[in-house]
Amino acid sequence: MTNKQIERRFEAIRLVASVAIAVVLCFIIILFISDNPLKALRYLVVGPFTSLNRFGQIIEKVQPLLLTGCAMNLMILAGNFSMIPEGCFLLAPCLTVPVVIINEKIFGGLANLGEFGRIIWVTCSIICGGIIGAIIGSIPSLIKRKWGCDEVITSIMLNAMIVQFDDWMVKRVLYDEASGLSASKPYPEYAKVTRLIYGTRVSTAIFVGLVFCFVTYLIVYHTKLGFEARLVGLNPSFAKYSGISVAKTGLLIAGLAGAFAGIGGVIHTLGYNERFNWVAETGFGNDGIFVGILAKNNPLLLPISAFALGYLRVGAETMGNNTDVPLELIQVMTSLIIMMLAADQLFSGAKHRAIVNNAKRLEAAKEEK
Amino acid sequence: MAQEVLLMDKITKVYANGFVANQDVTLSVNKGEIHALVGENGAGKTTLMKVLFGIEQPEGGRIVIDGKEVQIHNPLEAIQYGVGMVHQHFMQVPSLTVAENMVLGMEPKSKSKIFLDKAEMIRMTEEVSKKYNLIVDPTLKIEDCSVVAKQKVEILKALIRGAKILILDEPTAVLTPQETDELFVELKNLVADGEHTIVFISHKLHEVKALCDRLTVLRLGKSVGKANVADVTEADISRMMVGRDVILEIDKEPAQPKETVLKVEHLTIHNDFGKTMLNDVNFSVRKGEILGVAGVEGNGQMELAEAISGLRTFNHGDIKINNTSIKGKTVRQIRELGFSHINEDRMTYGVADKASVKNNIMADRYYKKEYLTRHGLLDHKKIDAEVDELIKKFLVKTETRDEQVKMLSGGNIQKVVVAREFSSDPDIILADQPTRGIDVGATEFIRNQLVALRDEGKAVLLISADLNEVLEVSDSIIVLNNNEIAAYIEDASKLEEYELGEYMLGVKQMTAEEVAKVVHD
Numbered sequence: 001m002t003n004k005q006i007e008r009r010f011e012a013i014r015l016v017a018s019v020a021i022a023v024v025l026c027f028i029i030i031l032f033i034s035d036n037p038l039k040a041l042r043y044l045v046v047g048p049f050t051s052l053n054r055f056g057q058i059i060e061k062v063q064p065l066l067l068t069g070c071a072m073n074l075m076i077l078a079g080n081f082s083m084i085p086e087g088c089f090l091l092a093p094c095l096t097v098p099v100v101i102i103n104e105k106i107f108g109g110l111a112n113l114g115e116f117g118r119i120i121w122v123t124c125s126i127i128c129g130g131i132i133g134a135i136i137g138s139i140p141s142l143i144k145r146k147w148g149c150d151e152v153i154t155s156i157m158l159n160a161m162i163v164q165f166d167d168w169m170v171k172r173v174l175y176d177e178a179s180g181l182s183a184s185k186p187y188p189e190y191a192k193v194t195r196l197i198y199g200t201r202v203s204t205a206i207f208v209g210l211v212f213c214f215v216t217y218l219i220v221y222h223t224k225l226g227f228e229a230r231l232v233g234l235n236p237s238f239a240k241y242s243g244i245s246v247a248k249t250g251l252l253i254a255g256l257a258g259a260f261a262g263i264g265g266v267i268h269t270l271g272y273n274e275r276f277n278w279v280a281e282t283g284f285g286n287d288g289i290f291v292g293i294l295a296k297n298n299p300l301l302l303p304i305s306a307f308a309l310g311y312l313r314v315g316a317e318t319m320g321n322n323t324d325v326p327l328e329l330i331q332v333m334t335s336l337i338i339m340m341l342a343a344d345q346l347f348s349g350a351k352h353r354a355i356v357n358n359a360k361r362l363e364a365a366k367e368e369k
Numbered sequence: 370m371a372q373e374v375l376l377m378d379k380i381t382k383v384y385a386n387g388f389v390a391n392q393d394v395t396l397s398v399n400k401g402e403i404h405a406l407v408g409e410n411g412a413g414k415t416t417l418m419k420v421l422f423g424i425e426q427p428e429g430g431r432i433v434i435d436g437k438e439v440q441i442h443n444p445l446e447a448i449q450y451g452v453g454m455v456h457q458h459f460m461q462v463p464s465l466t467v468a469e470n471m472v473l474g475m476e477p478k479s480k481s482k483i484f485l486d487k488a489e490m491i492r493m494t495e496e497v498s499k500k501y502n503l504i505v506d507p508t509l510k511i512e513d514c515s516v517v518a519k520q521k522v523e524i525l526k527a528l529i530r531g532a533k534i535l536i537l538d539e540p541t542a543v544l545t546p547q548e549t550d551e552l553f554v555e556l557k558n559l560v561a562d563g564e565h566t567i568v569f570i571s572h573k574l575h576e577v578k579a580l581c582d583r584l585t586v587l588r589l590g591k592s593v594g595k596a597n598v599a600d601v602t603e604a605d606i607s608r609m610m611v612g613r614d615v616i617l618e619i620d621k622e623p624a625q626p627k628e629t630v631l632k633v634e635h636l637t638i639h640n641d642f643g644k645t646m647l648n649d650v651n652f653s654v655r656k657g658e659i660l661g662v663a664g665v666e667g668n669g670q671m672e673l674a675e676a677i678s679g680l681r682t683f684n685h686g687d688i689k690i691n692n693t694s695i696k697g698k699t700v701r702q703i704r705e706l707g708f709s710h711i712n713e714d715r716m717t718y719g720v721a722d723k724a725s726v727k728n729n730i731m732a733d734r735y736y737k738k739e740y741l742t743r744h745g746l747l748d749h750k751k752i753d754a755e756v757d758e759l760i761k762k763f764l765v766k767t768e769t770r771d772e773q774v775k776m777l778s779g780g781n782i783q784k785v786v787v788a789r790e791f792s793s794d795p796d797i798i799l800a801d802q803p804t805r806g807i808d809v810g811a812t813e814f815i816r817n818q819l820v821a822l823r824d825e826g827k828a829v830l831l832i833s834a835d836l837n838e839v840l841e842v843s844d845s846i847i848v849l850n851n852n853e854i855a856a857y858i859e860d861a862s863k864l865e866e867y868e869l870g871e872y873m874l875g876v877k878q879m880t881a882e883e884v885a886k887v888v889h890d
Contacts, residue, residue, distance in 0.1 A: 243701030
């Protein structure tokens with residue numbers, strides 16, 4: 001057996017064990033806080049598959065996660081721990097989508113074009129959302145380059161400002177009294193993304209997400225930019241010495257990630273909401289980190305990890321609605337999983353022993369020869 | 370019968386990448402002696418001492434100090450048992466004074482228990498320095514100290530903490546022959562009281578003969594012999610170390626220099642603190658020659674390498690590669706002029722240790738047309754074929770091209786660097802400490818490759834702190850001292866190590882006219 005195989009095996013064991021330990025810990029918590037733990041567990045585990053509606057809810061959650069997952073994937077690979085995808089996800093639709101509500105006269109013509117009009121509008125809004133996302137996404141990297149502020153800090157501050165901006169837009173500019181809520185006027189029918197399953201909000205957005213996972217994979221493993229990003233992420237000094245511009249790579253990746261998150265925001269609201277009503281953080285940007293890490297930073301695995309998170313969330317909601325266990329429990333579980341995944345040294349003792357034994361065996365074999 | 374003060378019995382150490390650095394190694398040291406631990410680079414000497422000092426935990430074996438079996442989990446415990454280590458690379462804070470470095474971690478406090486007592490620090494330093502006759506200036510900052518002074522501080526640091534067993538890890542590696550002589554007198558002084566014991570790690574046999582009482586030989590992670598130094602000849606020791614009779618010697622024809630490739634003109638560099646590191650330096654390197662740069666470390670070698678490779682800007686003067694100035698050019702633009710570079714800091718600049726062998730080899734060329742498909746994507750098929758070929762050609766021992774570089778041994782990691790830097794068809798190669806800390810096989814391979822490239826008509830600039838290497842590999846040599854070129858020796862084969870030492874220390878200095886000969890037009 002080679003050391004690489006030992007490494008791989010322990011990597012897999014760690015992934016499975018992390019999830020298992022987190023799940024078991026949550027089961028134990030449920031046992032303590034619930035009067036009817038078995039019922040709670042059943043809702044948590046089986047609940048998401050008990051109706052088409054609930055299954056649809058999983059897919060609804062996967063849709064935005066795919067794009068923010070791609071964004072975070074790119075960021076983490078390039079060693080840039082900016083949280084700005086959340087901000088891009090919030091701001092891009094806020095600046096793009098209302099156009100269609102305010103200027104009904106101009107865009108009304110699209111309605112007459114039928115499906116074709118929808119395609120034009122959705123494509124345009126995706127492009128605009130992408131551009132806005134790219135601009136916002138690069139701001140923390142630009143600030144870092146200019147003044148040396150850490151991206152983590154600036155991106156979180158920027159996100160806070162964007163939330164307030166969205167809130168102000170919805171409540172002051174787009175506000176529609178008829179809605180009775182903090183929300184804009186309803187989106188015209190031609191401006192929405194086509195829903196796929198009746199009674200759910202599963203829309204063609206899911207396909208857009210899947211396409212972008214593949215695009216991200218192509219970028220990371222098959223383009224010059226992806227190659228540069230991976231080397232910069234692993235060792236910026238080495239990248240510089242080899243002739244790669246660290247600053248340029250960081251900026252391009254941040255812009256790209258911002259664009260993906262922005263597109264995610266636009267397509268999500270057009271497929272999921274009836275009106276624009278985002279006045280708080282959606283959490284999808286930060287969930288992107290979880291999904292990205294769980295997918296081991298492989299864009300092709302993002303659909304699976306996004307589905308896992310969606311499943312956990314819907315299970316928790318079902319449990320929360322039907323039993324005495326609060327759905328926030330699932331936050332605890334996802335946090336535990338991340339913590340266990342981040343625990344580099346988990347099983348390191350056992351791994352080291354395996355490597356030592358292997359080395360001893362190889363030595364012995366050598367001597368026999 | 371001498372009293373045994375230290376016994377390391379059947380020590381086995383396996384690193385996380387599966388490399389067996391020590392296998393049942395036994396070392397026995399008597400009180401009051403200077404015991405040599407000899408072996409080639411990569412034989413496991415440093416690992417064994419790291420185990421003794423608590424930096425690494427062994428997988429097997431036991432350590433006995435003064436007749437008591439002990440477990441050493443970290444350096445603090447090692448110090449409590451009276452073990453002190455003088456590292457190959459000094460563990461000092463350059464911006465603090467000698468006295469402050471001496472007491473780091475055990476600072477004397479004033480009566481109020483709040484402020485540091487600087488006078489007491491200086492008194493403590495002077496006391497221990499006088500006691501052991503290792504004279505240093507306590508008020509001098511480390512960054513202003515000479516290498517010998519730093520070395521003394523490092524030894525005193527161990528002594529002030531009560532070390533009785535001193536480990537010296539290749540202490541002469543960065544010293545000139547003259548400084549080495551001085552150090553040996555002081556070390557003999559130190560053990561004369563019969564209380565102190567020294568474990569002296571080296572692979573320089575004449576030093577072992579001159580200094581040590583007994584020796585233990587390591588080869589490929591195993592202890593293969595021990596002897597009284599007086600009973601064996603250098604040839605005997607060498608045979609035990611290598612297992613064969615050959616000694617590193619490079620077979621090369623005289624150089625046939627052609628036109629100039631690299632030209633350094635009036636180069637002046639100030640470091641980040643405003644200190645002048647290079648002052649009006651002029652030299653040139655021609656096709657078909659290896660120009661060696663010798664000098665005590667810290668005389669501007671690092672700045673010179675950084676400036677030529679584009680990692681640092683320079684203040685005055687110019688550097689030209691193939692008659693094009695590199696001023697304001699990016700690293701990539703400089704590389705495209707026909708430049709390649711082995712960096713002295715292998716793990717920071719030479720490789721990305723978590724990236725695959727393949728990605729490390731491709732890092733300087735992935736963007737070139739021949740590695741892209743028609744659609745502008747990376748052509749992995751072609752890349753894999755080239756990487757496999759280079760792995761074979763440069764004898765990199767790796768399971769696959771996708772193996773992480775950190776899983777390889779030091780010598781193989783350097784071969785990955787060399788595979789990349791030597792295969793980009795460069796006109797000028799800057800080899801900065803190309804064989805530092807790697808095993809003898811890889812060293813031999815890399816030195817021979819450098820000579821082969823010279824014979825193909827490439828220019829090589831070799832910077833090395835290893836005097837042997839500079840003398841063996843170079844065709845001509847320049848010596849840096851006091852941030853200037855102190856000497857230019859046109860024919861390196863006529864130079865003696867001792868004379869080179871005199872130039873390095875500034876005892877001897879050539880005239881400006883003699884030095885100016887290094888500029889060829």
